[in-house]
Amino acid sequence: MTAKALATPAAARRKSGLLSRLTDPRVYCSLLALSLLLIIPVAIDSPFIVHVFVTICVFAALSTAWNIVGGYAGQLSLGHMVFYGIGGYTTALLIQHFSLSPWIGMWAGAALSVLVGIGIGYPCFRLRGPFFSLATIAFLEVVRLLAIHFHGVTGGAAGLIVPLKLGWQWMIFREKINYLYIAFGLLLFAMAVSWAIRNSKLGFYLTAVREREDAALAAGVSNTRVKLKAVMISAGLTSLVGSFHAMYITFLEPATMFSLATSIEIAMFSLIGGLGTVAGPLLGTVLVVPLAELARGWLGASANGLHGFVYGTVLVLITLTLPGGLAGTFGPWVVRWIDRLPGGGTRREEYEAPEARPITGTPGEPILTAENLVMKFGGLTATDNVSITLHRGEILGIIGPNGAGKTTIFNQISGFLKPTSGSISVVGPDGATRTPVSADEFARLGVGRTFQIVQPFGKLTVLENIMVGAFMRHAKVDDARAAALRVARLVGLEDIKDVEARNLPIGGLKRLEVARTLATEPSILLLDEVMAGQSQSDTQRMVQLIRTIRDSGVTVIAIEHNMQAIMSLSDRIVVVDSGRVIAQGDPQEVVKDRRVIEAYLGEDFVHAQGI
Amino acid sequence: MDVFVQLILNGILLGSMYAIISVGLTLIFGIVRVVNFAHGEFLMVGMYAVYLLAANLGFHPYVSAVPIVILLFAMGALVQRFIIQPLLGADEHIQIFAMVGLSTALVNLALLIFGADLYSVNTPSVRQSIAFGGYTLLIGQLVMFFCALALVAGLHFFMQTTPLGRAIRATAQNRNAALLMGVRVNRIYIFSFGLGAACVGLASALLMPLYPVTPTIGTYFVLTAFVVVVLGGMRSMYGAFAGAMIIGIVDSLSGYYIAPDLKEVVYFAIFILILIFKPTGLFGLGRGTE
Numbered sequence: 001m002t003a004k005a006l007a008t009p010a011a012a013r014r015k016s017g018l019l020s021r022l023t024d025p026r027v028y029c030s031l032l033a034l035s036l037l038l039i040i041p042v043a044i045d046s047p048f049i050v051h052v053f054v055t056i057c058v059f060a061a062l063s064t065a066w067n068i069v070g071g072y073a074g075q076l077s078l079g080h081m082v083f084y085g086i087g088g089y090t091t092a093l094l095i096q097h098f099s100l101s102p103w104i105g106m107w108a109g110a111a112l113s114v115l116v117g118i119g120i121g122y123p124c125f126r127l128r129g130p131f132f133s134l135a136t137i138a139f140l141e142v143v144r145l146l147a148i149h150f151h152g153v154t155g156g157a158a159g160l161i162v163p164l165k166l167g168w169q170w171m172i173f174r175e176k177i178n179y180l181y182i183a184f185g186l187l188l189f190a191m192a193v194s195w196a197i198r199n200s201k202l203g204f205y206l207t208a209v210r211e212r213e214d215a216a217l218a219a220g221v222s223n224t225r226v227k228l229k230a231v232m233i234s235a236g237l238t239s240l241v242g243s244f245h246a247m248y249i250t251f252l253e254p255a256t257m258f259s260l261a262t263s264i265e266i267a268m269f270s271l272i273g274g275l276g277t278v279a280g281p282l283l284g285t286v287l288v289v290p291l292a293e294l295a296r297g298w299l300g301a302s303a304n305g306l307h308g309f310v311y312g313t314v315l316v317l318i319t320l321t322l323p324g325g326l327a328g329t330f331g332p333w334v335v336r337w338i339d340r341l342p343g344g345g346t347r348r349e350e351y352e353a354p355e356a357r358p359i360t361g362t363p364g365e366p367i368l369t370a371e372n373l374v375m376k377f378g379g380l381t382a383t384d385n386v387s388i389t390l391h392r393g394e395i396l397g398i399i400g401p402n403g404a405g406k407t408t409i410f411n412q413i414s415g416f417l418k419p420t421s422g423s424i425s426v427v428g429p430d431g432a433t434r435t436p437v438s439a440d441e442f443a444r445l446g447v448g449r450t451f452q453i454v455q456p457f458g459k460l461t462v463l464e465n466i467m468v469g470a471f472m473r474h475a476k477v478d479d480a481r482a483a484a485l486r487v488a489r490l491v492g493l494e495d496i497k498d499v500e501a502r503n504l505p506i507g508g509l510k511r512l513e514v515a516r517t518l519a520t521e522p523s524i525l526l527l528d529e530v531m532a533g534q535s536q537s538d539t540q541r542m543v544q545l546i547r548t549i550r551d552s553g554v555t556v557i558a559i560e561h562n563m564q565a566i567m568s569l570s571d572r573i574v575v576v577d578s579g580r581v582i583a584q585g586d587p588q589e590v591v592k593d594r595r596v597i598e599a600y601l602g603e604d605f606v607h608a609q610g611i
Numbered sequence: 612m613d614v615f616v617q618l619i620l621n622g623i624l625l626g627s628m629y630a631i632i633s634v635g636l637t638l639i640f641g642i643v644r645v646v647n648f649a650h651g652e653f654l655m656v657g658m659y660a661v662y663l664l665a666a667n668l669g670f671h672p673y674v675s676a677v678p679i680v681i682l683l684f685a686m687g688a689l690v691q692r693f694i695i696q697p698l699l700g701a702d703e704h705i706q707i708f709a710m711v712g713l714s715t716a717l718v719n720l721a722l723l724i725f726g727a728d729l730y731s732v733n734t735p736s737v738r739q740s741i742a743f744g745g746y747t748l749l750i751g752q753l754v755m756f757f758c759a760l761a762l763v764a765g766l767h768f769f770m771q772t773t774p775l776g777r778a779i780r781a782t783a784q785n786r787n788a789a790l791l792m793g794v795r796v797n798r799i800y801i802f803s804f805g806l807g808a809a810c811v812g813l814a815s816a817l818l819m820p821l822y823p824v825t826p827t828i829g830t831y832f833v834l835t836a837f838v839v840v841v842l843g844g845m846r847s848m849y850g851a852f853a854g855a856m857i858i859g860i861v862d863s864l865s866g867y868y869i870a871p872d873l874k875e876v877v878y879f880a881i882f883i884l885i886l887i888f889k890p891t892g893l894f895g896l897g898r899g900t901e
Contacts (some may be wrong), residue, residue, distance in 0.1 A: 005750075074704065077709055127886055127890070128703075130707055131886060132705070138883050138886075142875075142883075148872060149872050178672065250699065264711055267708075304723065304726065306719070312713065312714070312717070313712070313716045315708060315711075315715065315716075316716065319705050319712065320697055320709070321696065602701075
């Protein structure tokens with residue numbers, strides 16, 4: 001059976017999976033709800049209602065696309081109309097000058113938008129919070145002003161009329177209902193992409209990056225690359241919808257195509273519905289767009305500004321009362337209710353965990369070599385000419401008083417700090433010696449680390465936290481889940497695997513740190529004070545766990561203040577004080593060393609004892 | 612050469628207007644750590660208030676400055692108390708959304724009440740130009756320049772010498788430490804937000820004789836103010852003042868030498884470049900990526 005499953009191409013397997021899922025109430029309820037967007041307007045058959053539903057589909061699709069960057073990746077773009085406008089103008093201009101069908105032109109627009117998305121995203125992703133938003137607004141304004149300035153190309157402020165050629169080929173119809181079919185199709189497409197991302201490695205990585213960039217790096221996630229992927233997909237989708245909408249409104253002007261107000265609206269629909277959820281953007285749109293369109297329809301020009309006022313007020317109220325949005329707040333409750341329908345209930349079959357990566361190499365050979373590490377922070381020298389060689393299969397303890405520079409050493413040998421001078425080389429899984437640069441590169445080479453100040457992905461469950469680590473070696477969700485489950489069992493987190501990480505006490509969080517790192521299947525494990533905050537019995541378990549890990553071939557370096565534990569555990573001890581290695585060797589030897597006692601207890605003590 | 616000097620003068624006078632708005636924005640960001648996306652709408656509200664006082668009671672805009680500053684202070688304090696304060700512990704994006712929502716609501720409320728028409732206050736005395744060594748300046752702009760100087764000097768004096776000013780500076784540097792020293796941080800925030808909004812109140816009274824008010828006027832000015840604040844290093848009042856002068860001059864020069872409709876492109880481009888390459892601002896006074 002397994003052999004057969006392996007032989008079938010992955011795509012075919014997924015397809016049959018989708019068909020069998022039709023009996024799942026979560027699937028058929030979603031599809032039924034979605035089809036209402038088509039059934040209601042077809043049944044009522046009034047041009048105004050059709051217009052309202054086309055608008056809903058368009059804005060829901062735009063908001064869904066926005067949510068990939070704004071929700072999943074947590075990058076609050078307020079300039080997303082850039083991509084919409086580029087799509088619209090590209091498609092319209094290609095019709096005007098080359099008589100190219102919009103069905104082809106929209107892909108050209110999407111390609112251009114993806115490029116622009118990279119151009120905006122790459123430099124801006126290092127900006128945090130409001131500054132990223134401001135930068136996206138600035139980009140939008142620049143593009144809008146350029147579109148007005150180069151009126152020879154775009155028609156400028158006076159606008160551009162899409163050549164009116166009727167028929168499916170030109171995406172322009174006399175019968176409005178046809179627009180609805182296309183808009184609905186685009187919405188389905190956008191939601192399918194959004195759903196696929198949510199349930200893939202990329203979706204987990206995006207959440208990880210949004211929650212904690214450092215922990216994501218330690219799990220081997222390249223923050224920039226992941227965010228770029230999100231912006232590329234989002235820009236492409238937004239652009240496709242923009243192209244279609246341009247054919248629908250048939251009149252393009254920079255003020256509406258690159259509108260800041262609309263950019264904000266797209267984002268607000270997602271927030272109202274539930275940021276970072278698949279259904280949220282659609283929910284938000286369905287809730288507020290009809291309100292605005294009906295107000296416009298009934299009250300006409302006297303209602304100018306009314307819809308915006310309602311939008312703004314709803315947005316403020318939502319942030320104050322339901323920051324999770326509709327889907328985030330009521331979603332779990334609705335899902336529980338749906339699961340009671342026929343065919344419901346979770347029955348995820350037990351999935352066999354894939355083999356862990358075997359660790360090869362001769363025990364005792366140098367596996368990580370740090371030479372003459374110097375790290376200066378301004379005038380402070382945190383590590384002063386530190387050299388450490390780690391041998392395969394050993395447990396190396398690093399001890400030293402507070403502020404000695406232990407964590408700084410860790411940060412350098414895991415790529416989180418670039419040493420002012422000195423070099424670090426790592427023997428990779430293939431046996432070749434490398435000098436990695438970035439933290440995620442270290443992680444992928446097999447250097448796993450935990451953080452002294454725990455860095456959980458707070459909104460993910462314990463198991464999902466571990467999965468983020470597991471994805472580094474297992475790209476498929478089922479494999480990663482099974483591998484993560486195996487680690488959870490090993491570390492003793494299985495009972496609380498479905499608890500959100502932010503609800504864990506400190507002892508649990510420390511173990512979660514170890515579990516997430518273990519899931520990356522490292523060959524070198526850096527443990528930064530994992531015993532701190534653990535009870536006596538948990539400490540015993542942790543010591544046992546570290547021995548088990550070592551016996552599986554992993555080389556361990558541990559920073560620890562718990563002397564009893566570290567002395568019994570380590571094969572070798574390195575003592576650090578004031579940024580220098582002052583002693584190293586066998587644990588029993590090291591504790592007798594005069595300099596070590598001095599460092600811990602002071603010179604006076606040494607004199608008093610007459611050592 | 613004459614044209615160039617005239618342009619520089621214009622730029623400095625324009626810059627002083629941006630300075631008043633930006634100093635308010637900087638105060639709010641520097642102390643409460645919230646980017647006030649509704650700052651421009653505060654300006655818009657202030658300008659409509661000046662217009663209403665002038666149209667109904669015949670107040671000169673400069674006289675209106677006093678009640679408007681008080682009104683805007685109250686508005687800022689209320690926003691802090693009832694919108695920002697409950698969200699202080701929330702995610703950053705929730706705060707952004709709240710302020711963006713407030714901004715959207717205010718713009719459209721104005722549109723609903725006043726429509727898209729332009730309203731202006733006719734004050735010929737302020738629009739009079741005076742000759743100054745061969746160059747011409749508007750009286751209103753000159754007043755604005757001296758007000759900007761007085762504002763920065765006054766705030767400097769207030770922050771450095773008064774106990775409240777010291778408490779504000781302490782809160783801005785380290786909220787928790789200030790809290791432990793017995794500073795009522797929430798009150799400091801309310802006062803600071805009010806103070807930042809009050810700056811905009813002053814700006815609206817000075818601006819009204821020179822620019823007609825529309826619902827979207829805030830967006831126009833505040834985007835520039837954001838550029839100024841980023842240029843000045845986000846948290847420094849003096850940086851904001853200098854940044855405002857630079858943007859004023861860039862605005863004036865690029866409008867003449869490049870193209871009037873591209874001057875915004877020029878300073879938005881500067882904005883993006885500064886954000887990306889020198890997030891601490893032109894003078895290294897802040898930390899933009901924090």
